[in-house]
Amino acid sequence: MRRVCNRAITKMDIKNNSKMSQAKKNRPKNLNLxxxxxxxxxxxxxxxxxxxxxxxxxxxLLLLTFQMSVSSAEHFLTVKELLNSPFSKxxxxxxxxxxxxxxxxxxxxxxxxxxxxxxxxxxxxTSKMVFVLGGIATLLLAVSWVL
Amino acid sequence: xxLSLLTKRYPGMRAWLTQRLTGLLMAIYSVILLVLVLVYxxxxxxxxxxxxxxxxxxxxxxxxxxxLSIHAWLGVRDVxxxxxxxxxxxMVLLKLVVIVLWLYMIWITVLLWNL
Numbered sequence: 001m002r003r004v005c006n007r008a009i010t011k012m013d014i015k016n017n018s019k020m021s022q023a024k025k026n027r028p029k030n031l032n033l034x035x036x037x038x039x040x041x042x043x044x045x046x047x048x049x050x051x052x053x054x055x056x057x058x059x060x061l062l063l064l065t066f067q068m069s070v071s072s073a074e075h076f077l078t079v080k081e082l083l084n085s086p087f088s089k090x091x092x093x094x095x096x097x098x099x100x101x102x103x104x105x106x107x108x109x110x111x112x113x114x115x116x117x118x119x120x121x122x123x124x125x126t127s128k129m130v131f132v133l134g135g136i137a138t139l140l141l142a143v144s145w146v147l
Numbered sequence: 148x149x150l151s152l153l154t155k156r157y158p159g160m161r162a163w164l165t166q167r168l169t170g171l172l173m174a175i176y177s178v179i180l181l182v183l184v185l186v187y188x189x190x191x192x193x194x195x196x197x198x199x200x201x202x203x204x205x206x207x208x209x210x211x212x213x214x215l216s217i218h219a220w221l222g223v224r225d226v227x228x229x230x231x232x233x234x235x236x237x238m239v240l241l242k243l244v245v246i247v248l249w250l251y252m253i254w255i256t257v258l259l260w261n262l
Contacts, residue, residue, distance in 0.1 A: 052222045059219070063254050069195060070262060076192040103177065106170050113167060 040127040048105040051098035058095055089145060096141050101134040166221045169214035176211045196262070205259045212255045216248045 038046070065083075068075045082088055108126050112118055117126050152160045189198040199205070223244050231237040 049222075049226060052219075053226060056219050056223055059215075059251055063251060063258070067254075067258055070199065070258065073192040076195060099177075103174060106174065110167060110171065 039124075040131075041123055044105050044108070044127045044130050047101055048109075051102040051105075054095070054098045055102060058098075093138060093142055097134060097138040100137040101130065104130040104133045162221055165217060169218040172214045173211055173218065176207060176214075179207075200262050205262060209256065209259055212252060216252050220244065220248055 065079060069079045070076075083092065108117075108130055111126070112123070117123060149160075149164075153164065183198070187194070187198055189195040199208075224241060227237055227240050227244070231240060
């Protein structure tokens, strides 16, 4: 008797499960980033990820540059010349911004982890600060090259 | 409270704390490096070698790279978990990231050792 009962339940379960998975499949997905309005906090957050990935991808270039710069005096000069071209300066500025954004957004994360500035108003304010500080730091670097 | 959560039962908490600690150490190193570069502005090869040859600097840079490897691993792992739903492709990518990070670690170690 018990066996039969168990079997019946199992069959029902399977039926329900397949219904549920069907329902899951039919759920609307809205992951198109261009249709989502991003509040400034979300923007800081996603850029923290994007810049992190960019910095990770830039690691081999960083290592290669360091290797060349310490290998010999000629190579050091080559690196200096290479880094002086407008194109590489633009690349470097982009990377510098990525670093500064990741840096300041990371500090913001640390602050929030110790429960500092966790209200929405304060979080929005610190988000703006991340953008402002990242921009200023990058701008200072750009200015220092021109001078 | 926090320490009681740092057992093997909650590996996510360990990852979370490791991510923060490595980030903090790297932030400190970065600020010090930036200030030193601004102060000394090594512009010739001899200056550059003199700047990067002290043992403490090499050791700090080595520690920085260890933190970087761990930090990058945890970060890239999370990103891949979120955006690569295909399990086998994700596994391959994760393994690739580990291999690449180890190669970088060996690379920087050899470079710093031979300075």
